[in-house]
Amino acid sequence: MRDGTGDMQTPFLQQLVDTDIEVFVFLVNGVKLRGRLAAFDKFSLALQASTSTQTIFKSAVSTICDASAAPIRTSSAGDSSRKAEHLPSLLETSVQYRRRVRLQ
Structure with missing residues (x-):
């Protein structure tokens, strides 16, 4: 303050x-x-x-x-080239996440 x-x-x-x-x-x-x-x-x-x-x-x-x-990566060390597709990012709203998961 x-x-x-x-x-x-x-x-x-x-x-x-x-x-x-x-x-x-x-x-x-x-x-x-x-x-x-x-x-x-x-x-x-x-x-x-x-x-x-x-x-x-x-x-x-x-x-x-x-x-x-920088985006947060949730993949393990052995799988560093692949992004975690099912986890929401910090910048994605819950509505966008639900729509994306529903479309997959």
Whole structure:
């Protein structure tokens, strides 16, 4: 907490704007957005994608994370070339996982 205000969002979001890294923004309805955080204010975020800028209300955001995070591999040492196909990734919503498993 800085200055006794308890505001954690401002320094975190400002760092994302300053570093200009690509992020995933997960919404509370399960939608995953990808882009660079261009700006923010008290109530909204401006997410710059390759073709457009989206304004997102903070109340609709569930999670923001770095898009360049390495995927987690769950295979054993002897089976390192094969990906675990039936396990959900950290960035996959439960609905997407159920649909993917159902289609296999």
